[in-house]
Every structure is written in structure tokens, then in C-alpha cells.
Amino acid sequence: MKNQGDVSRRAVLAGIGSTALLTGLSGRAQAAGNVFRIGAPNTITGAAGVFGTGVQNTIIEMAKRLNAAGGAGGHTFEVFAEDTQTLPEPALLAARKLIEVNEVKALLGVYSSPEALAIIPASNAADVVLMHTGAAPKLAADNTEGLGFQFYPSSQSIGFVLNQIVTKEGYERPVTLTLTNDASIGNSTSFHKYWAEQTGSEPEDIRYQPNQPNYRSELQQALLANPDVIILNGYEPDATIIMKQLYELGNTARVIAPEFAVTTRLIEALGPELVEDTIVYRFVPNSDSAAYTLFDEVYQAAMDAPGSANTYAAIAYDEMNLVALALELDPAISTGAELADAIHKVCGPDGEPCNSFAEGKELIAGGATVLNYLGASGPCDFDDQGRTPGNFGVSEVKSGEYVFAYGIVFED
Amino acid sequence: MIHYVITLLSIGGIYLLLAQALNLQFGFAGLPNFGIVGFFAIGSYASALLTANGNFPVYGAMLIAGLLAALMSFGLARIVLRLRTDYLAIVTLSFSEIVRILVIGEEQITNGPRGVSGIPGIPLLWSPGVNAVVLIIAVNVLVALATHLLVRSPFGRSIRAMRDDEAAFASISKSAVSYKLRVFGLGGFVMGVAGALYAHYFGYISPDQFLPLTTFYVWIAVILGGAGRLSGALIGTIVLTLFLEGSRFLRDVLPFISEVEMASVRIGAIGFALMVLASRRPQGIMGDFTSK
Amino acid sequence: MFYANLAMSGLVQGLLLATLALSVSLCFSVAKFTNAATGDFMTVGAYVVVAIQAVTGGSLMLGVLGSCIVTALISLLAYWLLFRHLAHVSPIMSLVASVGLALFLRSVLSLFAGHEQYAIDYPIARAINFHGFLIVPIDLWVALASVALLALVFAVLYLTPIGLQVRALADNRDLARAAGIRSRGVMIVLWSLIGIVSAVGGTIIGIKTVVIPDIGWNLLLPGFAAAILGGLGNPLGAVIAAILLGICQELSTPMVGFVYKTIFSFAVLIAVLIWKPEGLFGRVEQVR
Structure with missing residues (x-):
């Protein structure tokens, strides 16, 4: 099979050899001064590709701003970014490379349970802090060194909140629309449990697959139960399609959805009429919090879009602030365990409340040893196993804007 | 650095097993299997479910995983082998999607999208401290040896003859279908074992890990290296892994490229390389069966 | 009425797949390989519409026209730079190369447009209700556009001299060559059609x-299934198979549920191929 365009084996191998040489030369980036290295293995491509870029750019933007403001505790930040493809094995490889080659002390913005579960044995062994949004219960059990921080509230607490909202608004015939993934199924299952305990009846649950062009049959089935409220457990892309098709099919029931599904981008794409009165919950007690406003500004700078488009970026923003506050509180931090300890001291729930790194820095300068950072994504309090309690804010969409209604605190 | 290299070897080793299996099926016997990830998933789930909640021995489970994948492979081959190659490619691709959706749907058995966790690691017979990478490499060597012996055997000569000219082969022997079935089954076995190794290595599996993209990566490795040569699968896998991982290091010296852009560039470069190789050097880096 | 609405839902689903299956089948009929980049050509088409809408301030008509031109050019370029060189190797190699092209197109899109979602602007309206039978206005337009597209493709194939050459080349390459048909012109028409x-x-x-970088790729497999069911290389068969598959898939949901509906087409595909290895409307080794 010799043809004119034939490339010889030697030429190909030579090309590969020189590429390998080039990559080998890069080695590890040496940096001078007191540099604190942060790893950002995020979901740039793959199933959660719509969130990863915002998360990563937020982390990079925050590092830039913190450095410009003089760093934290004498440290400046250096961010090493990677793509995890939303898959566990590239995530683990990225994490190992970040830990061993770039010598990072913390991994931020890790997205899913499979990724976090793949990484956590490696980060534990290497004494590296892992901040993630996985929801699997096993992540708490695997957090043997206390280095893991789980920023996504438990499915149980989300089910509790959904039940509270439905009860508070006086609805009687809820139906759940559930994307077939770990977190969404967990949320719906938990809601069903609470609802069954309270009313003795099991609401209808419609499971839908991602990446379908047409959800009309699913929605028809949901509407057949004549619901007065529809609980949507999914994400932005599928929620955009479903909200549109619900409207087209003449739905009049109210929809309850997380803010990372009914985003400002969704509202912009569909127009305010279609999402009017939708109930939106987020993991933050007060949507007008000072921290949120600050985050929104950072996200605008990083992504040229409103911060409400990406809850995971708000979480990444908080992760950076916690690391920075911990370093400010204890500038001598050199190990992951020390960093985790210091994060527990600045995250709350005890201590003086602060909404930003700047506020916290002032408090520390004034002699505070325990802080309570109140973040853009939530209160950012963590128990011994690194889990965050559910502390939610509920809004309604009015004329295309979120209007804060009330807060709900999870009680076990 | 050592843990990173070991991880790289382990994951690369699992992919290499898949590439070797495809090389056997496509490179030596001319059967385009695009359902690799399906057999990989069957092996993964079989071994994981057997061992996660019981005291079933891991090695036994891995063997059963391989046999189950081989059986499914054999069964699918029986159905589809009389189709022409284009149809065969698409049908096997569809099969892998069927497997994935069944895993999502059959929650009682597989725990659905929530995945299986708590899968025990690989116990090694001599020293518990040695990493799973030893076993993964050992299995690879074993498969390579077996393939080497197989292709030199009368059976191997027959499947190569069949690949090169099926019509002529059919005229002298009626056993083309039986050969194809056996090759498909053997490849399936290796894919199933690779899946089991994967499950025990990671300790957690979920349906999202078994998307068709994995299949395409394996194809890329085999085409890159050169189909129908033992060294082809190895070189292809090494080159692909070097490229995927090497581009991470490349970025450390090229700070003006963001990771967001690099993620696109990385996939784009693989796509580009695939196009160039397929159209200009279809026999791969090492040369394939046509350029011995 | 419940089932009528399901069938309506299936019809829309089928029409969405029909364009993809048609494109796959057109490519196979003459170029003789399964084009895995078909889905990504569609993604390109959708992004061009978004881009043109952003520039012109929301004109969907202009967007579609512009998209037809741009996508046809990209399709022609793909033929000229890539697939032309693969005409004499195994069709599996062409399939592998088309996977490469698919990855490449997607990476270029995501490099320039990012991974966040975009939307195509159109007036969203509630369904018209005929005693419980719901017709969504945009679905009517989708159906209309599909029919117009099919009419265009079949008009080119069956009513023009160049269409006759395309079909001749599809039927028997050697005979067509002997009769003096030059394949270059035919290929240009074919790949333009695929682009449109x-x-x-x-x-x-x-x-x-x-509109996200993966939309086309996500629909590729069901599109393949429809194209094969229709008998690869039989464009009309592909369209009919896609619509039948869509309707059957949605009608099956009360029995199989919404998770398994996504593999309905694959299961049907395998079942039909066991029964008829050449597909529903295909003839062995004689495709049109």
C-alpha cells in the first residue's frame, strides 16, 4: 500500500520523538518566593463541559485578584489548570500530575462523585486538600484524613428542602422529573421519602435521559398526573429544553428547580414569560448576600456572563477564599493537614462572620483567631467529615429576575 | 513523580489490553468491532457486582468477568457476523450503547446511574504492597505472548488468510464463520478482563465511564500504531498516552494557552492526526499487515 | 388521544433523525462509507445559525441560508482534503477518518465558541389543542422544513441530469465510469447536498x-440506526425508517419506559438485521 502521500515510519517516529523531548524539557515550573500552588482539575470537556470553563476561569481570576491585593499570609497563588473530561481516569491522572509534578497543596473545583472518588485516595496519601461537589455518601467515608471538603449539600437535605417548599406553598400533587444521574436521582428519591412520610402517598417520578432532542412524551406522562407542581431535578441544557416544551404543551403547574438548572442564561434564551413564577432554590441562605455580589463581579470579569449562570463557579470562588483566609490566619502552613485545620477555623459556623477575603483579613489583623466565612454558594460550614449542612435560599422568577422569598435550614 | 508514572502505566496498561484485543479482532482477523466499551463494561460490572457485597474472590470474579464478556461477544458475533463490515461496525457500536443503557435502567442489579462503590482492590499473591500495575503489565505480557503464539499457529494463518481474502478462504474452507466466532470470543474475553481490572483498580464504576468515546480511543491507538502487528497496539497506545498526557506538560511551558483552549486543541490534534494517518498512512506508524 | 399525542411526539423525533439519516445515507450511496462526522456537520450548521443571528439581530431565515452555504463549503472541503484520498482504501478506514474529522470539527467549534450553551431564536408558542390532540406551531415548521428539504434532495436526485449521474454512480461505479460519467462533478453535487x-x-x-458542541454527536447513533434500517445508501429508505423508528419509539414508552426508549432504535436495528441482513429497504450489494 504505497501511495504518493505515504509518510515513512521513520519520519513519524522522529516526529513523535521530538514532541516527547519537547514535553520532557518542560519539566516542572520553578517559581520563586513564597508561592502557594493550587490545582484546578475541572470539567472543561465531557458531560459537565458547560460548567467547567466557568469554574476554572473563576479560580484563575481569583488567584490573579488575590495576588494583586498582596496575596494571603505572605503567599502568592499559582494555579495549575487541567481538564478532567468529566471522567474518573483522566481526573485521577490530572490530579496525580498536579500533585507530583506541580506540587500543588490543594485541588479545587473537582466536580462529580466519580471524579472525586477516583482522586480522594491519591490526595489523601499525598496530604493534599480536595474540594469537590460530589454527592456520593462514600466520599464522606473515604475522607479518612479530614482533607476532603464536600461543597454540595447532601441529597437528603435537598429532598428536605423540596418537601418544605411544596408543603409551604400548599401543593398537593407534586410530580418529579428526574435526570438519570447520581445527584438528581438522589434528590428525587430523598424528596419522595419525605413526602411519603408526611402524606403516605408516593408521587409520580419520571426519569429522563440526557441529550434527547425531544421530551414531549416524558412531559405528557408527567402532565397526565395532573400535577399542581413539577419538581425538576436536572441541569441547564436539559432544563432549557424541558421548560420550553412544558410551556408549549400548555403546562400551568408551577415548576421548582435548582438555580443551576433554571439559570439566567436559560431565562434569557426562553424569555421571561416562559419562566414566570418558577421557584428556584440555591445553596445560599440569602441571595442578596455581600459575598454573592462580589462573586458575581469576579465571574463577570472571568466569563463575561452573570454569576447566576454557574453555581459551581460560585463554589469555586468560595473555595479560593477559604484557602486564602486559612493562609492569612496561619502563614506558616506547609502541609495539607495544616491547611485543612485552618480551613475549619475560618469556615464557621462559630467565629466572627465575614463575607470576603478582605473582611476576613481585617478581622485577623484585629486579632480574630476563628472566623465564619459566609460564601457566595452557601454558608460554607463543614462538619468533621467535610460535609456542608443544607442552608438554602428560595426565590421566585418575576419578569425574568430572581426575587428572594425565604430561606430554609435543613434539620435532620 | 513515581505515583504519577505508576498511575499512567496502570491506566495505559488497561487501554493497551483493549487495543490488543481489538488488534486481534480487527488487525489479525479483519473484524471491525466498535462495541469495545460494551464488553469492557460487562467485565467491569460482572467483577464489581460479584465482589462488592460479598466475599467472592477477586481473581475468580475477574475470570468470570472475562468469560461472561467472551460469551456475550460470541453471542453477538453469531447474530451479526453475516452482515457486511459497515453494518457490523454500527451494530457493535449500538450494542455497547444497549449495554450502557441497560446498566442505567436495571437499578436493582447495577445500582443504575449511582454506580457501584466499595469494589475491593486487586490482592496480589506475593506482596500486598506492590501496586496493581504489576498485574496489569503481567496480563498484558500474557496476552501479547498468547497472541504471538496464536497468529503463528495454523489457526492464526487461517484467520489472516480469511482477513486478506474472504472469498478465496471460503472456497477452500467452510469454517470462516467458526474462526470469526472464536476470534470475537477471544477478544471479548480480554476486554472483559480489562474491564474487571479497571473496576478493581478504581474501586468505583458508573455508567458514565462507558461511553463510546472509549471505543474510539482504542481504535485511534490501533490505527496509529498499525493494525495487525503486535507492536502496533503497543506503539499506538504509548503514542496516544504520551500525547494526551504530554500536552499537559506542554502547557506548563506555554502559559499563554489556557487549559480551556488546550482541551480543544488536544482533541482537535487527535482528530487531525487520525485524518492524516487514515488518508496518508493507513498502515499506521509501525506498518500494518500489508507492509510486512 | 394519549397515543395520538405520543405518535405526534414520535413524528417530531423521527423528523429530527430523518435529516441525519438522510445525510448518512447520501454519503454512503456514492462515497461508500459510513460518515461519523455527519452529526458534527449538523453541529456546525447550528452554530453558524447562532452566529448569523447574533450578527444580523435574529433573522432565522438569513441564518439558515447562510448556514447552508457555510456548511456546504465545509462539507466540500472535507471531501476535497480528506475523503477524496480515502476512495481506494477499506471503508473502515474512511469511517475512522470521519471520526477524526468529527473530533476536529467539534474542537474547532469549542475553541472559538466555548462549551457554554447557545440558543437559536424563534417565537415560542403554546400548542394548538384539537380536542386534546396537541400540535405545537414550531413542530409544524419543523415538518415543513423537513419536507421541503426532502423535496429538494429528491428533486436533485431524480429530476436533474446530474442527479441521474449520481444515481448511476451509486448503482454501479464501473459501469457509470465506462459510460463516461465523471465522478468529480457528481461528488461536488453530493457533498454540497450533504452540507445543505x-x-x-x-x-x-x-x-x-x-446549541452545545455535542448536539450532533449525541444523535449520531440513532441516525446511523435509521440509515441502516432503511438500507444503507437508500436515502428514501433512511427517511422512512427514521420516521417509523421515531413513532415506534415514542409509542413504546408506556411499555418500556423513558430510559429504555433511547435504545429502542438499536434493539429494532439488531432484530431487523437478524431477520433481513440487508435492512428494511436495502437490496444486497445493490444500493441506490
């Missing part, structure tokens, strides 16, 4: 869903 079908198909899919 992709642009319109991509627009329809973008309207019904959201």
Missing part, C-alpha cells in the same frame, strides 16, 4: 434543543 441537509438538520435540532 446538515445545515437544515442542525438548525431544526438546535431549535428543538440547545
Whole structure:
């Protein structure tokens, strides 16, 4: 099979050899001064590709701003970014490379349970802090060194909140629309449990697959139960399609959805009429919090879009602030365990409340040893196993804007 | 650095097993299997479910995983082998999607999208401290040896003859279908074992890990290296892994490229390389069966 | 009425797949390989519409027209730079190369447009209710656009001299060559058609869903299934198979549920191929 365009084996191998040489030369980036290295293995491509870029750019933007403001505790930040493809094995490889080659002390913005579960044995062994949004219960059990921080509230607490909202608004015939993934199924299952305990009846649950062009049959089935409220457990892309098709099919029931599904981008794409009165919950007690406003500004700078488009970026923003506050509180931090300890001291729930790194820095300068950072994504309090309690804010969409209604605190 | 290299070897080793299996099926016997990830998933789930909640021995489970994948492979081959190659490619691709959706749907058995966790690691017979990478490499060597012996055997000569000219082969022997079935089954076995190794290595599996993209990566490795040569699968896998991982290091010296852009560039470069190789050097880096 | 609405839902689903299946089948009929980049051609089509809408301030008509031109050019370029060189190697190699092209196109899109979602602007309206039978206005337009597209493709294939050459080449390459048909002109017509079908198909899919780099790729497998069921290389068969598959898939949901509906087409595909290895409307080794 010799043809004119034939490339010889030697030429190909030579090309590969020189590429390998080039990559080998890069080695590890040496940096001078007191540099604190942060790893950002995020979901740039793959199933959660719509969130990863915002998360990563937020982390990079925050590092830039913190450095410009003089760093934290004498440290400046250096961010090493990677793509995890939303898959566990590239995530683990990225994490190992970040830990061993770039010598990072913390991994931020890790997205899913499979990724976090793949990484956590490696980060534990290497004494590296892992901040993630996985929801699997096993992540708490695997957090043997206390280095893991789980920023996504438990499915149980989300089910509790959904039940509270439905009860508070006086609805009687809820139906759940559930994307077939770990977190969404967990949320719906938990809601069903609470609802069954309270009313003795099991609401209808419609499971839908991602990446379908047409959800009309699913929605028809949901509407057949004549619901007065529809609980949507999914994400932005599928929620955009479903909200549109619900409207087209003449739905009049109210929809309850997380803010990372009914985003400002969704509202912009569909127009305010279609999402009017939708109930939106987020993991933050007060949507007008000072921290949120600050985050929104950072996200605008990083992504040229409103911060409400990406809850995971708000979480990444908080992760950076916690690391920075911990370093400010204890500038001598050199190990992951020390960093985790210091994060527990600045995250709350005890201590003086602060909404930003700047506020916290002032408090520390004034002699505070325990802080309570109140973040853009939530209160950012963590128990011994690194889990965050559910502390939610509920809004309604009015004329295309979120209007804060009330807060709900999870009680076990 | 050592843990990173070991991880790289382990994951690369699992992919290499898949590439070797495809090389056997496509490179030596001319059967385009695009359902690799399906057999990989069957092996993964079989071994994981057997061992996660019981005291079933891991090695036994891995063997059963391989046999189950081989059986499914054999069964699918029986159905589809009389189709022409284009149809065969698409049908096997569809099969892998069927497997994935069944895993999502059959929650009682597989725990659905929530995945299986708590899968025990690989116990090694001599020293518990040695990493799973030893076993993964050992299995690879074993498969390579077996393939080497197989292709030199009368059976191997027959499947190569069949690949090169099926019509002529059919005229002298009626056993083309039986050969194809056996090759498909053997490849399936290796894919199933690779899946089991994967499950025990990671300790957690979920349906999202078994998307068709994995299949395409394996194809890329085999085409890159050169189909129908033992060294082809190895070189292809090494080159692909070097490229995927090497581009991470490349970025450390090229700070003006963001990771967001690099993620696109990385996939784009693989796509580009695939196009160039397929159209200009279809026999791969090492040369394939046509350029011995 | 419940089942009538399901069938309606299936019809829309089928029309969405029909454009993809048509494109796959057109490519196979003459170029003789399964084109895995078909879905990504559609993604390109959808992004071009979004881009043109952003520039012109929301004109969907202009968007579709522009998209047809751009996508046809990209399709021609793909033929000229890539597939032309693969005419004499195994069709599996062409399939592998088309996977490469698919990855490449997607990476270029995500490099310039990012991974966030976009939307194609169109007036969203409530369904018209005929005693419980719901017709969504945009679905009517989708159906209309699909029919117009099919009419265009079949008019080119069956009513023009060049169409006759395309069909001749599809039927028997050697005979067609002997009769003096030059394949270059035929290929230009064919790949332009593929581009136009992709642009319109991509627009329809973008309207019904959201525009992200993976939309086309996600629909590729069901599109393949329809193309094969229709007998690869038989464009009309592909369209009919896609619509039948869509309707059967949605009608099956009360029995199999919404998770398994996504593999309905694959299961049907395997079942039919066991029974008829050449597909529903295919003839062995004699495809049109």
C-alpha cells in the first residue's frame, strides 16, 4: 500500500520523538518566593463541559485578584489548570500530575462523585486538600484524613428542602422529573421519602435521559398526573429544553428547580414569560448576600456572563477564599493537614462572620483567631467529615429576575 | 513523580489490553468491532457486582468477568457476523450503547446511574504492597505472548488468510464463520478482563465511564500504531498516552494557552492526526499487515 | 388521544433523525462509507445559525441560508482534503477518518465558541389543542422544513441530469465510469447536498434543543440506526425508517419506559438485521 502521500515510519517516529523531548524539557515550573500552588482539575470537556470553563476561569481570576491585593499570609497563588473530561481516569491522572509534578497543596473545583472518588485516595496519601461537589455518601467515608471538603449539600437535605417548599406553598400533587444521574436521582428519591412520610402517598417520578432532542412524551406522562407542581431535578441544557416544551404543551403547574438548572442564561434564551413564577432554590441562605455580589463581579470579569449562570463557579470562588483566609490566619502552613485545620477555623459556623477575603483579613489583623466565612454558594460550614449542612435560599422568577422569598435550614 | 508514572502505566496498561484485543479482532482477523466499551463494561460490572457485597474472590470474579464478556461477544458475533463490515461496525457500536443503557435502567442489579462503590482492590499473591500495575503489565505480557503464539499457529494463518481474502478462504474452507466466532470470543474475553481490572483498580464504576468515546480511543491507538502487528497496539497506545498526557506538560511551558483552549486543541490534534494517518498512512506508524 | 399525542411526539423525533439519516445515507450511496462526522456537520450548521443571528439581530431565515452555504463549503472541503484520498482504501478506514474529522470539527467549534450553551431564536408558542390532540406551531415548521428539504434532495436526485449521474454512480461505479460519467462533478453535487441537509438538520435540532458542541454527536447513533434500517445508501429508505423508528419509539414508552426508549432504535436495528441482513429497504450489494 504505497501511495504518493505515504509518510515513512521513520519520519513519524522522529516526529513523535521530538514532541516527547519537547514535553520532557518542560519539566516542572520553578517559581520563586513564597508561592502557594493550587490545582484546578475541572470539567472543561465531557458531560459537565458547560460548567467547567466557568469554574476554572473563576479560580484563575481569583488567584490573579488575590495576588494583586498582596496575596494571603505572605503567599502568592499559582494555579495549575487541567481538564478532567468529566471522567474518573483522566481526573485521577490530572490530579496525580498536579500533585507530583506541580506540587500543588490543594485541588479545587473537582466536580462529580466519580471524579472525586477516583482522586480522594491519591490526595489523601499525598496530604493534599480536595474540594469537590460530589454527592456520593462514600466520599464522606473515604475522607479518612479530614482533607476532603464536600461543597454540595447532601441529597437528603435537598429532598428536605423540596418537601418544605411544596408543603409551604400548599401543593398537593407534586410530580418529579428526574435526570438519570447520581445527584438528581438522589434528590428525587430523598424528596419522595419525605413526602411519603408526611402524606403516605408516593408521587409520580419520571426519569429522563440526557441529550434527547425531544421530551414531549416524558412531559405528557408527567402532565397526565395532573400535577399542581413539577419538581425538576436536572441541569441547564436539559432544563432549557424541558421548560420550553412544558410551556408549549400548555403546562400551568408551577415548576421548582435548582438555580443551576433554571439559570439566567436559560431565562434569557426562553424569555421571561416562559419562566414566570418558577421557584428556584440555591445553596445560599440569602441571595442578596455581600459575598454573592462580589462573586458575581469576579465571574463577570472571568466569563463575561452573570454569576447566576454557574453555581459551581460560585463554589469555586468560595473555595479560593477559604484557602486564602486559612493562609492569612496561619502563614506558616506547609502541609495539607495544616491547611485543612485552618480551613475549619475560618469556615464557621462559630467565629466572627465575614463575607470576603478582605473582611476576613481585617478581622485577623484585629486579632480574630476563628472566623465564619459566609460564601457566595452557601454558608460554607463543614462538619468533621467535610460535609456542608443544607442552608438554602428560595426565590421566585418575576419578569425574568430572581426575587428572594425565604430561606430554609435543613434539620435532620 | 513515581505515583504519577505508576498511575499512567496502570491506566495505559488497561487501554493497551483493549487495543490488543481489538488488534486481534480487527488487525489479525479483519473484524471491525466498535462495541469495545460494551464488553469492557460487562467485565467491569460482572467483577464489581460479584465482589462488592460479598466475599467472592477477586481473581475468580475477574475470570468470570472475562468469560461472561467472551460469551456475550460470541453471542453477538453469531447474530451479526453475516452482515457486511459497515453494518457490523454500527451494530457493535449500538450494542455497547444497549449495554450502557441497560446498566442505567436495571437499578436493582447495577445500582443504575449511582454506580457501584466499595469494589475491593486487586490482592496480589506475593506482596500486598506492590501496586496493581504489576498485574496489569503481567496480563498484558500474557496476552501479547498468547497472541504471538496464536497468529503463528495454523489457526492464526487461517484467520489472516480469511482477513486478506474472504472469498478465496471460503472456497477452500467452510469454517470462516467458526474462526470469526472464536476470534470475537477471544477478544471479548480480554476486554472483559480489562474491564474487571479497571473496576478493581478504581474501586468505583458508573455508567458514565462507558461511553463510546472509549471505543474510539482504542481504535485511534490501533490505527496509529498499525493494525495487525503486535507492536502496533503497543506503539499506538504509548503514542496516544504520551500525547494526551504530554500536552499537559506542554502547557506548563506555554502559559499563554489556557487549559480551556488546550482541551480543544488536544482533541482537535487527535482528530487531525487520525485524518492524516487514515488518508496518508493507513498502515499506521509501525506498518500494518500489508507492509510486512 | 394519549397515543395520538405520543405518535405526534414520535413524528417530531423521527423528523429530527430523518435529516441525519438522510445525510448518512447520501454519503454512503456514492462515497461508500459510513460518515461519523455527519452529526458534527449538523453541529456546525447550528452554530453558524447562532452566529448569523447574533450578527444580523435574529433573522432565522438569513441564518439558515447562510448556514447552508457555510456548511456546504465545509462539507466540500472535507471531501476535497480528506475523503477524496480515502476512495481506494477499506471503508473502515474512511469511517475512522470521519471520526477524526468529527473530533476536529467539534474542537474547532469549542475553541472559538466555548462549551457554554447557545440558543437559536424563534417565537415560542403554546400548542394548538384539537380536542386534546396537541400540535405545537414550531413542530409544524419543523415538518415543513423537513419536507421541503426532502423535496429538494429528491428533486436533485431524480429530476436533474446530474442527479441521474449520481444515481448511476451509486448503482454501479464501473459501469457509470465506462459510460463516461465523471465522478468529480457528481461528488461536488453530493457533498454540497450533504452540507445543505446538515445545515437544515442542525438548525431544526438546535431549535428543538440547545446549541452545545455535542448536539450532533449525541444523535449520531440513532441516525446511523435509521440509515441502516432503511438500507444503507437508500436515502428514501433512511427517511422512512427514521420516521417509523421515531413513532415506534415514542409509542413504546408506556411499555418500556423513558430510559429504555433511547435504545429502542438499536434493539429494532439488531432484530431487523437478524431477520433481513440487508435492512428494511436495502437490496444486497445493490444500493441506490
